[in-house]
Amino acid sequence: MTPIAEYHLKQQIQKQKRQLENLQKELEKDQKQKLTDREKFILHFCCMLTIARITNTTGGLSPVDFVLTLIDDVRRNRFRSLSTENMESLIGEINGEMLVGKIMFQDMIDEKTWSMTGERPNKNTNWRDMR
Numbered sequence: 001m002t003p004i005a006e007y008h009l010k011q012q013i014q015k016q017k018r019q020l021e022n023l024q025k026e027l028e029k030d031q032k033q034k035l036t037d038r039e040k041f042i043l044h045f046c047c048m049l050t051i052a053r054i055t056n057t058t059g060g061l062s063p064v065d066f067v068l069t070l071i072d073d074v075r076r077n078r079f080r081s082l083s084t085e086n087m088e089s090l091i092g093e094i095n096g097e098m099l100v101g102k103i104m105f106q107d108m109i110d111e112k113t114w115s116m117t118g119e120r121p122n123k124n125t126n127w128r129d130m131r
Contacts (some may be wrong), residue, residue, distance in 0.1 A: 038080045038090065044074050045094060 001009075035043070048070050052058070058066040075087060082090075113119070 037081050038086075040078050041082060041087065041090065044078070045071065047089065048074070061127065083112075 003058070048067060052063065052067060059069075061069065071087065071091070073084060075084075079087075
């Protein structure tokens with residue numbers, strides 16, 4: 001191979017590397033703007049719970065069995081990349097966060113009620129439980 005042909009080949013390789021790097025950057029940028037399967041599952045899970053609660057629909061099953069059936073159906077149809085173990089741990093994390101959120105919202109509501117009415121929401125003032 002002549003030195004000129006080798007030079008042109010190296011230049012062409014460099015150009016293709018730059019093009020590949022630019023394509024990878026575009027792909028990463030595009031991936032950052034999309035929801036992950038985990039985030040999509042959280043969205044669907046919260047919507048399922050809300051809709052089941054509002055419509056009071058259980059399909060003849062207990063509420064827990066109904067939600068578990070829906071979760072399994074959604075996983076098989078939408079989120080095959082999530083394993084059952086991942087989903088169980090994710091549901092556990094969501095439940096824990098919902099419990100903490102419930103306590104936080106109740107505290108915020110009580111504080112707002114107190115500031116608006118001047119009346120303490122918790123009227124237990126005997127403090128016997130603190131001894």
